[in-house]
Amino acid sequence: MKPTPVLETLNLTKVFPGVVALDDVSLSLFPGEVLGLVGENGAGKSTLMKLIGGVYPPTRGRIRYKGEEVQFRSPKDALDAGISIVYQELNLIPHLSVAENIFINRLPRRGTFVNWARLYRDTERILEESGMSGIDPRAIVGELPIGVKQSVEIAKALSYDAQVLLLDEPTSSLTGPEIDNLFSVIRKLQERGIGIVYVSHHLDEIFEVTDRVHVLRDGKTVEVMDTASASEETLVARMVGRDLEDIYYKGEHQPGEVALEARGIGDELLDDVSFKVRRREVVGIYGLLGSGRTELLKSIVGARPRRKGEVFVHGKKVRFGHPQEAARAGVIYSSEDRKGENLFFGQPIWKNETYLALQIGRYTRFGFTQTAEERRDAEVYSRKLGVKAPSIDVDVYHLSGGNQQKVCLAKALINDPDVVLLDEPTRGIDVGAKLEIYKLIAELADQGKAVVFVSSELPEIIGCADRVYTMAGGRITAELTGDDINEENVLRYCLQTTTPGVAAS
Numbered sequence: 001m002k003p004t005p006v007l008e009t010l011n012l013t014k015v016f017p018g019v020v021a022l023d024d025v026s027l028s029l030f031p032g033e034v035l036g037l038v039g040e041n042g043a044g045k046s047t048l049m050k051l052i053g054g055v056y057p058p059t060r061g062r063i064r065y066k067g068e069e070v071q072f073r074s075p076k077d078a079l080d081a082g083i084s085i086v087y088q089e090l091n092l093i094p095h096l097s098v099a100e101n102i103f104i105n106r107l108p109r110r111g112t113f114v115n116w117a118r119l120y121r122d123t124e125r126i127l128e129e130s131g132m133s134g135i136d137p138r139a140i141v142g143e144l145p146i147g148v149k150q151s152v153e154i155a156k157a158l159s160y161d162a163q164v165l166l167l168d169e170p171t172s173s174l175t176g177p178e179i180d181n182l183f184s185v186i187r188k189l190q191e192r193g194i195g196i197v198y199v200s201h202h203l204d205e206i207f208e209v210t211d212r213v214h215v216l217r218d219g220k221t222v223e224v225m226d227t228a229s230a231s232e233e234t235l236v237a238r239m240v241g242r243d244l245e246d247i248y249y250k251g252e253h254q255p256g257e258v259a260l261e262a263r264g265i266g267d268e269l270l271d272d273v274s275f276k277v278r279r280r281e282v283v284g285i286y287g288l289l290g291s292g293r294t295e296l297l298k299s300i301v302g303a304r305p306r307r308k309g310e311v312f313v314h315g316k317k318v319r320f321g322h323p324q325e326a327a328r329a330g331v332i333y334s335s336e337d338r339k340g341e342n343l344f345f346g347q348p349i350w351k352n353e354t355y356l357a358l359q360i361g362r363y364t365r366f367g368f369t370q371t372a373e374e375r376r377d378a379e380v381y382s383r384k385l386g387v388k389a390p391s392i393d394v395d396v397y398h399l400s401g402g403n404q405q406k407v408c409l410a411k412a413l414i415n416d417p418d419v420v421l422l423d424e425p426t427r428g429i430d431v432g433a434k435l436e437i438y439k440l441i442a443e444l445a446d447q448g449k450a451v452v453f454v455s456s457e458l459p460e461i462i463g464c465a466d467r468v469y470t471m472a473g474g475r476i477t478a479e480l481t482g483d484d485i486n487e488e489n490v491l492r493y494c495l496q497t498t499t500p501g502v503a504a505s
């Protein structure tokens with residue numbers, strides 16, 4: 001006898017002004033099952049999660065939970081019933097501590113006062129059960145790196161005694177060990193009979209952790225298959241509606257003179273880091289969470305204070321006090337944290353894309369802002385990056401996660417930078433659109449630009465970079481070129497903390 005699904009959606013449809021986000025989708029989830037949910041950017045995955053989680057009501061269709069029809073009026077309704085969500089865009093409150101975020105709306109009290117001792121004790125227990133005992137319950141969330149924020153979000157979802165767990169791109173800011181850790185937690189929950197929906201653009205994760213896969217395209221169900229009987233090619237073909245031969249792309253460029261060089265960058269997180277990037281070159285930087293990758297890029301452009309070291313742009317020593325100064329000198333940094341640092345929600349696509357360029361005076365002539373020019377550039381770059389939206393006047397808040405990411409990239413590239421530092425440029429981007437971005441990166445290098453990109457995705461570093469630096473513990477541990485750029489090498493060097501051949505100081 002077939003078990004009853006713990007969760008079912010029946011012909012679920014969601015219409016937003018001008019967009020049918022979800023069209024007649026019926027999905028079922030069984031107890032103890034991990035169901036993968038895949039599809040291109042804008043296919044409707046997050047919308048489906050939010051309908052189930054009570055964020056907004058469906059336009060049509062029904063939801064059945066534990067055999068009964070339900071209508072959640074709020075996320076709290078869904079949570080109380082046992083449906084817990086990790087949202088794609090992190091929803092933590094930055095000025096509160098880890099513990100307060102996890103226990104928000106249910107702080108343990110003694111009389112009218114918060115019982116802090118118990119709060120911290122309970123938080124420690126939850127973090128430990130989630131395999132995250134390294135996180136300090138008292139730390140202020142806003143000050144944590146994005147990967148740790150994501151771990152806190154996951155711990156929060158796990159802290160509810162849920163029957164159904166919805167994970168919307170839970171690993172987008174995590175690296176190797178944290179992902180393995182999440183998988184072992186997922187397996188434990190699975191054994192306890194909890195049903196899990198797992199949304200991801202990382203097909204290797206889908207193959208590793210799911211039992212079945214539900215594929216969406218343009219808001220509709222394309223196919224539901226057993227993971228064991230699916231191959232990567234068929235899955236990709238179903239998602240994008242065509243075959244993709246190549247996933248990675250290297251250009252034809254021959255590196256020229258040095259465009260940017262950093263020497264001996266050091267502070268409390270970075271230890272004597274030196275690296276360079278040439279014109280017509282794509283340099284990859286790979287390291288695990290906390291290895292110092294993001295801090296390095298931020299130090300160079302003046303997004304965090306630099307204590308030691310020197311930076312040279314085209315051979316000239318510079319000291320940028322602010323990313324806008326760096327931008328004026330043709331060095332652009334694109335942050336990994338699209339919600340926190342990169343986008344202005346409530347503003348249209350075009351204003352977001354031209355924001356930085358406007359700041360550095362790009363669209364100002366004789367004291368007047370050239371709005372028509374701004375809009376024209378935004379049209380061009382939105383098209384180039386494949387931003388899916390009815391027009392450039394749409395509020396970025398309404399875009400799907402992957403499309404927001406494309407807007408972030410457009411915001412950097414619209415400046416036509418000489419040197420571009422991309423921090424996790426493909427975070428949340430679907431497989432088809434990724435290929436377009438790799439081509440764009442190669443094209444930039446072909447045109448004579450210097451490109452540095454930090455990524456947690458090993459295959460994309462290996463597939464796209466001409467030269468690779470590995471980082472661990474705030475240091476560069478190796479520089480790899482040619483055939484030495486392979487998975488084994490990169491992983492080996494990012495797990496060690498001393499440079500080969502150099503004695504630890």
Ligand SMILES: Nc1ncnc2c1ncn2[C@@H]1O[C@H](COP(=O)(O)OP(=O)(O)OP(=O)(O)O)[C@@H](O)[C@H]1O
Nearest residue numbers: 016021041042043044045046047398399400401402
């Ligand atoms: N609140 C909203 N208002 C208007 N349109 C919306 C809203 N939320 C989502 N959409 C639109 O619905 C469609 C589906 O978006 P959704 O976020 O579900 O995609 P997704 O599959 O999660 O994509 P991604 O992989 O990029 O996260 C998109 O076209 C998006 O712009």
Ligand SMILES: [Mg+2]
Nearest residue numbers: 046088400401
């Ligand atoms: Mg989404």
